Amino acid sequence: MSYVPGQPVTAVVQKIEIRKLRQGERLILGFSIGGGIDQDPLQNPHSEDKSDKGIYVTRISPGGPADVAGLMVGDKIMQVNGWDMTMIKHFHALQKLTKPNEEVVRLLVTRKSLETAVKGAMGLH
């Protein structure tokens, strides 16, 4: 999941589709994000590489739409509905997630356990 400048980023991702929940006049997804290119990467407790400025999931409200869809704390979000999340400001990431008239967001997320699982499967072969 680390970023080497000049090289394309490769990661094993999981597709997660979250259906937003309507609460009053707001559509909520039920999780919190942290990170971004304008934030301090050293404070991220979930990243392996402390220079990684990507968007991470920091909290999931239990029983909310994200929890139901299978999102987990510590996941790094790579794409939201096709928009890249690896080199983005925190505020713009928020905007892409909370577009007012979208009911569904499709995320590509990656986590350490996915990598190890795939490596383990490849190693068996």
Next chain:
Amino acid sequence: MDTESTYSGYSYYSGRSRGSHRHGERSRDRHKSRSKDSRSEKSVTINTPPAEPLLGDSSVRGEPVQDDNWGETTTAVTGTSEHSLSQEDIVRITKDLEDSVGLDCRRYFTLTLAVILGLLVFLTPLAFLVLPHVLWPEKLQSCGTACEGLFISVAFKLLILLLAVWALFFRPPRAGLPRVFVFRALLAVLVLLFVVSYWLFYGVRILDAQDENYQGIVQYAVSLVDALLFIHYLAIVLLELRQLRPYYSVCVTRSTDGETKHYNLGQLSIQRAALAVIEHYYCDFPVHNPALLSASKSRAAKHLAGLKVYNVDGEFPAAQAEGPGNNAAAAGLAQSQSRAMIAAAARRRDTSHNELYYEEAEHERRVRKRRARLVVAVEEAFTHIKRMQEEEQKKTPGDVMDPREAAQAIFPSMARALQKYLRTTKQQHCHSMESIQQHLAFCVTNNMTPKAFLESYLCPGPTLQYSKDHWRSRQWTLISEASVTSGLKDGSVFNLKCVDFNLVVTAKKIPYIQMSEEYIDPKSHKFVLRLQSETSV
């Protein structure tokens, strides 16, 4: 010197940068009389005139009705010399004379009453003890040990009472109030009643019956002294302690220039609250400077000066009075005239705000420049003298000066700058040359820096700081709608009038404060690490 005009503005010919300032100055000299002999470069004069209100004010007072052109045809009074008195001074002196006689009589009367009461109170227990021995010595039982022990207790309690009364009541009075002091009168009446009732009882039961039980009589005297001590405790609580807790917040405003201060007072009567306010006034309020008020008066006069009302319809105003009908018509006419003037003044294009702005900006610049010159001159003057150490004193005994001579030596080099600065800030009547030299000697003696010396001239200090003749208004009049012995209430307003200005005092109650508590467990301070900004979606 007697006829010289002392109320001059800044010296017109002083050495200053030429050219750009000239045309600005001419317009400002309208209200100041110029004195041509203050241009002297070599000799410096700082005159000591009493503070006088500006031209025409002193002569207007006391004239009930004037015609319209009175102000225009009178010749201007160019200030007064040191030895003449204005009408204001005469009024003040006569008031002082009248009132001081009446007040002294009252003070002596109350003083004699208090002394008589005090003597009565102190001699009563002694009389109770001595009279049986004098009147029926044979029949009296001899005094045993317990009885003699009571003698000691009477003696000491009387001594304590004497000291306590001295501490509480024998203080020099600080003011003469208009009405009697209610609590003190009540206490005096109470003490008198008390002592009289004890005497009555003593006279009837003991003197008439010629009681032989001397111990009983001594105990009676001891009970009297105990009760007197308790009355003294009551006096402390009523007179001193009850007023200490702040209960009202009073707002004091000076009528001439709007200086406002707020104080906290306890539950006092209006006259005592007024006394407290006056004492705070002398310490806190900057000194009243009538010279600073002249500009706004002249502006006010100019606002309506150009308008005159002409009656075109030919109604005759009140010349042939026919009774109430015509008076009402005349009143209505006057009202419509003033309304017409107000409307016309509002419509007129007035540029006086412009003048005010530029005049104030210019004055500010001038004051700052003179201040800079003054500071530099004083600093330079202070470098000329140096405090001599003990060893040096023995070596060169020639040129040694005491503080007064040192002050006189360095004073001329800063005198001119100081005089000009005081003139610009219109404070020159507050400081005489003698007082400045005294202050300089004082600063030199106490090792003060030039900045410390200048502090009393750069900002107007409280009234106490200036010489005694600035405290002239020791005669104050309390003007109040409520009775002055009634207590302060929320919203009570009263005026304190002295010759030059009014102090308007408003009282407001301090609100009842409801405080609640919240307990925080020291172990509940817990923290969690978070990403710098985490937003929930």
